Amino acid sequence: MRIHATEIVAVVAITTGILSVSDAFSFPTTAVDVGDTVFARIRDIDDKVDCLSLIEHVGGFIKSIFSKAHPSIPVLDRTRKLYEKNKWIGMNGPDKVRRAEAEELTKESMMKFRDQGASPSLKHVADFVEKSPGSGFVAAYAERLKLSKREPTATFGRTILEHLPHVWLKKGLSADGVFHELQFEFGRLDFIKLTLLEEFIKLSNAERSGDDTLMKTLLKFYGDYDLHNLLASYVTKSGTKKTANQRLRELRADWAERSITIDDVEMG
Structure with missing residues (x-):
């Protein structure tokens, strides 16, 4: 099955929130268009996200995929040049001229892509990246979408x-391994930190209660303070009558029974 590199880039862009699903289905077919279009959208993201870090993260992943099919396309280098040229520090607002150019470029590419009888397939991308270490979340999210x-x-x-x-655990990856996979994929972006923690607590309570x-x-990664904040958030969203302090006491009591102390898990 032939996989279009642009399909993969489109899914990467979707998972980072740069492009919407509808945008992905009209994604450009050349690397030049990819650089202009994807990273023109970075400035629309919450200004709390560090722009350069996002370029490094997403650009590096895009580069790794492009290099397999098109070794001559230095995507990451291109995005760095775009960053330096446009001075997107702080992302105070989109450059309307470049945004319009990118939009028009996308529309033109979409028409060319449709004329060729091709259409990006999220399922095909999912099948492809599922086989690549460290990129399972792209496949899972693509399929989910x-x-x-x-x-x-x-x-x-x-x-x-x-x-x-759940998918990773079924494949035999340890809980510690799952967490580090997510840490590798997402980094430490603040806007998803509590989401990661919350979901892992749910996973731990529901399916891995016997595994500390x-x-x-x-x-070890986030510290006791952040866990307490997370539990407060978790209690509110779940509607449970237990308070965060009660839940934290329960967890510590459980650890105590298994000879685990808070010192065992704090940052070294």
């Missing part, structure tokens, strides 16, 4: 994590 037809938002992590950890590795890993 295809089935639910939902638009991604800044809280896309919640949608992904509804099922992705997951909770220890969470605390």
Whole structure:
């Protein structure tokens, strides 16, 4: 099965919230268009997200995929040049001229792509990236979008994590391994940190109650304070009558029974 590199880039862009699903289905077919269109959208993202870090993260992943099919396309280098040229520091607002150019470029490419009788397939992309280490979330999210037809938002992590950890665990990846896979994929972006923690607590409570590795890993990475904040959020959203302090005491009591102390999981 032939996979279009632009389909993969489109899914990467979707999962980072740069492009909507409808945009992805009209994605440009050349690397030059990819650089202009995808990263023109970065400035529309919440200004709390560090733009350069996002370019490094997404650009690096795009580059790794492009290099397999088109070694001559230096996508990451191109995005760095775009960043330096346009001075997108702080993302105070989109450049209307370049935004319009990117939009027009997308429309033109969409027409060419349709005339060729081709159409990006999220399922094909999912099948492809599922086989690549460290990129399972793209496949899972692509499939999720295809089935639910939902638009991604800044809280896309919640949608992904509804099922992705379960997939990895079924494949034999340890709880600690799952967490590090997510850490690798998402980094430490603040806007999904609590989502990650919340979903892992649910996963730990529901399916891995006998395994302390997951909770220890969470605390080691985020610390006790963040866990407490998370529990407060979790209690509110879940509608449970237990308070965050009660839940934290329960967790600590459970750890105590298994000779686990808070010192075991704090940052070294």
